[in-house]
Amino acid sequence: MNRVFKKLTIRTFFSNFKQFLSVILIVFMASMLLSGFITNYYMFDNAITTYFNKTNLADLWFYVEGVDENDEQFFSNLGVEYEKRLYIETKAGIPSGLASNNAKIYIYDEGKISNPYIETGQWWGCVIDKNVYSNNNLQLGIDEIQFTVSYEYLGQNFEFDLSFVITGTMSLDECADSFSSWPILISKEAFLTKVNTAICEMLGIDYQEFIQELPYNQILVKTEDLEATVSAVQEYYQTSSQNELYYSFDRTSIESVVLLNSEIDQSRKMIYVFPIIFLFVSILIILTTINQLVLQERQRIGTLKSIGIPDKKIMRHYSKFGALLCAIGSVLGVIFGIAIIPSIMFIKYNLVYSIPDDYVVLTIPYLYILLVIFGITLLGYLVSVCACHSILHKKPVDLLRFNVSSSRIKGTGRLKKLPFTLKMAIRNIRIKPIRTIMATIGIAGCMALLLCGFGIGDTLDYSISYDFGRNFHYDITTTYTDDMFEYNLYQLPGMTYYEKYEKMYVSVSANNSVKNTNLFKIEEQSLMTDIYVLSGETVISKSIADEMEISRGDKITITLGSKMIELEVTKIVTTSVMNGIFICDDYGFDESYKTLGMWIECSDVTDEKIDFINSINGTNTGYSMSQYIDNINTKISSINIMTNTLKIFAIALAIVVLLNLILLILKERVREIATLKVLGRNQKSIMLTLLFEILIMSICGSIIGMILGYPLLVLVLSINKVEVLNYLYKINFISYILSILIVGLTILVVTLLSYNKVKKINMIESLKSVE
């Protein structure tokens, strides 16, 4: 008997292959996404963890006035691993023509902590970020990096240009997000040689007699007990040190580290969203396909039962199709998922971050991958058992009878006046509730995914334009360090107005929660922003207020350095990028904590005007509004990848669901179609019946999908939060129209594909016998 059942399995498999193909395809997509995202998460997490470990990323960064022997003694006694270095923020360029850019220059002594990963060349000399190097087609040993430094010696301030031949390329974990500034690493010896030579030339001193140590301004620390170390360091600098401690950072304040960690978090969350949606649709498709199979074979099942084959045996026979299809789909999906998805994701990671290639190793989480295959196969089996369950409980005599239940088509008298095509379509829908539900949910899923895909783009555009089109009206923004900047700014052609602002990174506490955010001190009744602040007022971004459960009238405490102030929230405003607290009064915060900025109104903003601002002494980096928006878009580029992936998979889902639906309809109705052909019904009217049926389900599915689109958008984006942007959710009307058009077009294409199938139905063969 088993041999016969094996033969039956093989024959049934091949005779239903096209139908089964849709199950394999949808399972393939689900398992591809699932295994691909799992592998990507493990690979990325592994790469970044290795990166941080191998480069010995610091746990704490102390920005200090200087480092003397007593300070070193203190850190030595503290029992922590530490390293001092000089950090300079300036502008750097390539003399051969590359425009100058913001640069973060690190002058290292030994490179014990937060040391770079040298990709090519050598550590000694000048090493630059590998992405900057390759994007600008630079050459080792030939091209030079040039920058200007200010240097204090014996109370005298020197400013001079330095240039270093590029000796190597690197990835530096604390500057892995090379969006807006170039990380440059220079060895202590190379730097001192150049600086001391320059000073000696200026002062006319003999180089051999000149001894100048580096003016270190950063101490990096490796420690497990962050809080205790910070407290001890703060106490030491307040009581004993000759130098001042400006501020301390931990890893949560280093943008690159935060972005990389949030990217790991996002890659983990990716596992839960889309694969789950596809798994859900897979379940429905398996359920419908196997249910259809057993309905189609009900007389055979009746015969098997009538000749004494046990129910369990029959159930196992039909259920194994679900398991078999899921096993094939999941094995293929896993292979393609592991091969494709991490590769695509790492193209994006490498565009945005400097990650050492050596640390990107294909890490297959075998246990999870096996679990994916086993889990999906088991799911297929169980869903198939459910699909067979009802029919196997019928008596053999019932199964051998004519196959249509009239109960569901009773009470359709009201349809009498409708045309045949529509009447048949409606009754067919009522006869097959599971198939109808599957198709409706499939279309709903497709519509919701499409809307979500378009909605992500709309939300990003709306969020960015909300701040940089509505909340803020400036044309150029820049930060600066020198008071002369304001004077020089008057030479900017076309400038009509400017306003100064101050930005501080503060700690806000309220309602037993604490959050670090920006504090903006802007001008009273500023003309550059609609965030209107009057003296005595405190305005807070809605996202922060919501997160900390702050309402109008609540008190908040702002801490910066040793200064602590209590303010009453007077207004809550919606912001997306410029999130923080807005005030216009001076509360006496230490100047050293402040970043000074300028919002400039200028006609005809051109690259030349931006270059002019960047060339003014004392400016850090100037951006036009559009450059600033581009910068933000780069930082959230991972979300754009998600948007396109969503749209592609939504269309794929629609095609698979609709093809499966069409195949099911054609298969179960081949005899009816053949009869209609014999009766002289033309192809058009037969196709109309199918089209009406698909259209009714598609319209219902689309409406449900349109309702679900917005919640799905909120769900997807809420688990893909980024630091740089607070989402203001929105789906534009045009996105609804586009989604409807795409779904409609897919339905049309799939229906047209079935046209030939209907045409090819052989009347004689189809009507030969009941079987």
Add this chain to the structure above:
Amino acid sequence: MKKEELIFDENYDGAVTISHLSKYYGENNEVKALDNVTLQLFKGQFVVILGASGSGKSTLLNLLGGMDTVTEGSINIAGVDITKLSEKTKTKYRREVVGFVFQFYNLMPNLTALENVELSELPGGMKSEEALKLVGLENRKNNFPSELSGGEQQRVSIARAIVKNPTMLLCDEPTGALDSKTGKKIIKLLQDININKDKIIIVVTHNSNLAKVADRVIKISDGKIFFDEIQENPLSIEEIDI
């Protein structure tokens, strides 16, 4: 190019002329389902085609019904060779000229008896309710096929076939799935339908007893006609066992 239309000769005498009709299957035409068949059928005839399984009788019926393509030969009805018609015109031919009655009824399971008949109703022709009345099912018109017995379903099938007032009624084993008593009723019904002798009724069967009630009996074997006889005095259906 002139649009192909199904226009019959005005002086049509109701005859159907089949000339050298062949239907071969297989890559090299090795299976001869119908081999060089020539015959003429006349209006008013109740023809029974007898033959064993695979003899070619159903193939002949299918070719007459425009459901299949011929390998060679022609079928001429009122000056039109239906073997030369396009698929579109064949569809029109099936819709307007021939009526089919199948062994397993082939009713639309999701349409009521009346709606199944309405599927074949032609504008200006017989009404479906009238056709159902003719087959004695006016009281079951709102029932779905699953609510009807086999005999009732076959009667609906006949009503569907006659509602268009076809030139030819093609019946493929119409009693094959029915008990003897019901089968007799169906044959009686088919005879009654042709009371005005305005149609050709062709019944394909392997039941030789049915031949006794026919005006004409044709026997086929291996795709060839080996017997073709007009019966001057056919028996009534009550006189035979089927």
